[in-house]
Amino acid sequence: MIRWLVVIAVIFFAGAAASAPADKARGAKIYIQRCLMCHGEDGDGGGPGAKRLNPPPRDFTEALYKFKTTGTDEPVPNDDDILRMIRDGMPGTAMPGWKDILSEQDIIDLVLYLKIFAEIEEEKPEEQIDYGTEIASSPESIAAGDKLFHEGERCSECHGRDGRGDAVKRLKDDSGARTWPRNLTKPWTYRVSTQPRDIYRRITTGITGTQMPSFADPKSKKKLSIEERWQVANYVASLAASGQPVRAENTVIKAARIVGALPAKPGDAAWDGAERTTFFLLPQIIAKPRFFTPSNDTITARALYNDDEIAFLIEWDDRTKSIPGDADAAKIAEPDMGPDAVAVQLPIEPADGSEKPYFIWGDATHPVNLWKWQSGTTKAPETVEVMTARGLGNVDKRANGGVSATGIYDNGIWRVIMKRARATADAGKDLQFREGEFIPIAFSAWDGSNGENDRSHTLTTWYWLQLKPEAGAKPLLAGILTALILAGLLIWWARTAKARPESGA
Ligand code: HEC
Ligand code: HEC
Incomplete structure (x- = not known):
């Protein structure tokens, strides 16, 4: 009997501890320490750190919570919705997750404090999302979702034919900030998760304050039934699974040896024989002028070689095909549009064990080769140039670097092939590609529509390239x-x- 009383007491006190009433004063204290720098003293999103952020920090005075599970026309979120975003953060934005720093009680106190900014601390939401019966993912439901996604350009109108967020439309959120429809093939940019249930929620309520509409709205011509929304959610989850994620353990581009000519087109089946490796692109914030607002975040490379030549296929998602001189391209671009571009960087001497050149354009003692392809303008075709660099301010253009390149833009993705002879006459100026060696390699990319040119661009750090010796039957x-x-x-x-x-x- 006494044992039972103890058990009940423990349960009671444990429960009481977990749900202590939210404390406004504690919430305020934590807010000032942890949140004010971005969300501002008055909760209006105007903190000192907010200026460089896109998307901007949330303005809590408007109660515009983007990721809620209450009904479409319901202005008040559930406490749990706010709690989840604070705990887990919002991938692809500056909003960090706080679960390792703040306790559950800290976050409960913060939720109350945030609601006070919009005076909704007393309000309880009346309407919740209707989930009906969840439809599990299957090839049939994904196919049905695919059809609904494209029917009358329901979703592809903004998210693009292949879901890469490349539909040519200039979107602004309610505060006037530029927004981009999500690239649905990049799971690491989903603010909540890529679970069909979370995607179902977004399709049902829309994303408050942005142009992502609700598809449960009976007034909408593009309205979807509950069943259809599950099908679209399953399709979108399948798109998320189709992306090329960065795997930290993959640091080597393994060039595969083939017999015969190297492929001249990105669509050539021969590329299937080469492994894809994907790296993060980071904005160039080291040398002035520093660059803080990138639009591209990853780059994927493959390589093939034969006795004489090596070819790279470089792919990266880019929402905009930037064509200086083109009126349609200018409509969605930032004012000073340049062409899109990509560069491969290689040391002139393979580093094998010794020191690598400085990762941005090399240095005086360790020069690098840069192969830079540019997409061209309405008046000039695509170009490729080869440079030797000994640091950012010390770049020599080479008259004939022996590199050929060609690029194709297709529904939100650039595919560029660059090709060169493995050995050149000038070993003092060009890297020579030998089998088996580990060769440092790095990439840079420029999104011309995002105002990227010269030093304003994204880049990777050094990775490795290896020409894999032929894995014949004998070994x-x-x-x-x-x-x-x-x-x-x-x-x-x-x-x-x-x-x-x-x-x-
Ligand atoms: C480094 C900047 C930064 C800091 C620090 C920060 N946030 Fe945020 N927060 C953001 C940004 C940016 C967004 C908007 C993301 C978006 O719109 O997709 C955001 C959005 C939010 C949202 C909106 C969720 C929704 O569904 O719309 C909540 C809630 C939030 N932050 C709470 C907090 C709290 C609480 C803290 C402190 C513990 C905090 N943030 C600290 C940058 C920050
Ligand atoms: C009018 C343009 C527009 C249309 C049409 C549209 N979206 Fe969106 N969508 C957006 C924008 C803009 C965002 C990004 C909002 C933000 O977070 O700032 C977005 C974000 C999303 C997200 C991201 C959720 C997350 O967790 O980050 C998903 C999923 C999504 N949309 C699915 C769809 C589906 C499915 C359809 C069709 C049923 C659709 N969208 C139709 C503009 C649109």
């Missing part, structure tokens, strides 16, 4: 044979060991 067979012989020897050793008298006895 493989030899490997298997060695393994078999070793296994046989081990068995023989174990058997004879049993029969042997113990040594030293």
